[in-house]
Amino acid sequence: MELGIKRNSGLTYALKYAAKVLKRGIGVSKHEVYKQLGGKSPLIHSYSTFNRYMGIAKEFVNWAKEQGVNRLDKVQYEHVREFLLSKSEYCSMRTLKVNASALRKFFETVGRGDIAERIGEDYQEIYSKGKAPGRALAFAHPERVISLLKEDVHKVIAELQLLTGARIGDVKKIQVLPEDKKVVITKSKGGRTREIDYSDRPEKFERIEKLVGELREYLKGSSWSSVRESYYRDLRQAVYRSGEIYTGSHAFRVNYVKERLKELRERGYSEKEALQIIEYEIGHSRIEMSAYYSRG
Secondary structure, eight states, rough: TTTTTTTTHHHHHHHHHHHHHHHEEEEOOOHHHHHHTTTTOOOOOHHHHHHHHHHHHHHHHHHHHHHOOOBBOOHHHHHHHHHHHHHTSSSHHHHHHHHHHHHHHHHHHOOOOOHHHHHHHHHHHHTTBBBOOOOOOSSHHHHHHHHTOEEEEHHHHHHHHHHHOOOOGGGGGEEETTTTTEEOOSSGGOOOOOEOOTTOHHHHHHHHHHHHHHHHHHTTTTTTHHHHHHHHHHHHHHHHHTTOOOOOTHHHHHHHHHHHHHHHHTTOOHHHHHHHHHHHHHOSSHHHHHHHHOOO
């Protein structure tokens, strides 16, 4: 076990320790580390992977604390497995694979190789429980789906997704700039920062500002991970009651693209110009993805 971490260390400390160790690989050639160690690098070599892996590790730590597990030596493999499988209801196989890899790296780093090894052994079984990759479809009546959600906090989350095109993991990161009428989402997928100008849609901006304030109040007494999991369950049932097809909360993001494309086209933008604007707003690096969403 590396110096600086003990088996009975608190999980919060273990998280900070892992971040400190893994970050050493950023800016260092992965291939050079391979040569030096004669095998797989124990570090992380890009900011995007570091941010994603540590975000997953933090999510697990928060979940574990909710289960009454606060120390590293109290974590059992069954806890990790339960956490990963609880995400299979709403995560794709690819996303589950990334989650398993992140936790495997985390436990290797903090000296719990026993758990890391078990994750490796069950790796294929775990990620195979995820949803098969498929195309998210826009809701025909998104407002009705939102109205059928049982919990008020879930209605807030869904409406924010609809009004901003935010991925579910980005909803809690939404910041509003009242003077500029802009919405900013930092460290979105791929480490990108999304910036959306609502100066042409002041009513929507005011609504987003109100919803962001409400969400912050709701989250004061709850963890984001537990709220998100209950949101998915509530959304699935609301979609079924509405008679629509459930393809995940990403559907609201597709609705945003379709509505935004319509708005921009009505204002005189060509389809290509409109898709370029949407590409920037939703945080995609390729216009083809915006076009793909617009056909959802």
